[in-house]
Amino acid sequence: MKKESDAILLRIFIGESDEYEGVKLYTYLIEMLKKEGIAGATVLRGIAGFGKTSHIHTTSILRLSTDLPIIVEVTDKKENIERIKVKLDEVIKEGLITEEKVKIIFYDGKNKDV
Numbered sequence: 001m002k003k004e005s006d007a008i009l010l011r012i013f014i015g016e017s018d019e020y021e022g023v024k025l026y027t028y029l030i031e032m033l034k035k036e037g038i039a040g041a042t043v044l045r046g047i048a049g050f051g052k053t054s055h056i057h058t059t060s061i062l063r064l065s066t067d068l069p070i071i072v073e074v075t076d077k078k079e080n081i082e083r084i085k086v087k088l089d090e091v092i093k094e095g096l097i098t099e100e101k102v103k104i105i106f107y108d109g110k111n112k113d114v
Contacts, residue, residue, distance in 0.1 A: 003106045008081040012072040013096040020091050026070050028091065036084050039076040075104065
């Protein structure tokens with residue numbers, strides 16, 4: 001069955017070495033988002049990138065970085081995203097968040113009658 005709905009996509013850009021309360025920030029965020037009942041979140045690890053400092057972080061052997069770019073993508077209804085943005089303000093000290101409207105197309109292939 002196919003379901004469509006409008007939602008918000010947040011992309012949280014942080015560094016792999018960023019931490020919060022002694023835990024990797026991306027790990028803390030995923031656990032916090034799950035506890036908050038957010039519909040979905042995914043952590044993506046970049047192979048190269050740069051940010052505000054213009055310092056290039058890469059997986060290249062010649063220039064091995066210990067602080068690769070991390071993107072946490074979060075998708076849910078607008079009201080749930082607005083609720084967690086307050087918590088993100090408390091946790092994220094350095095980084096970037098983008099927000100955009102998206103249409104979710106969900107395919108539920110599981111037969112619940114079986």
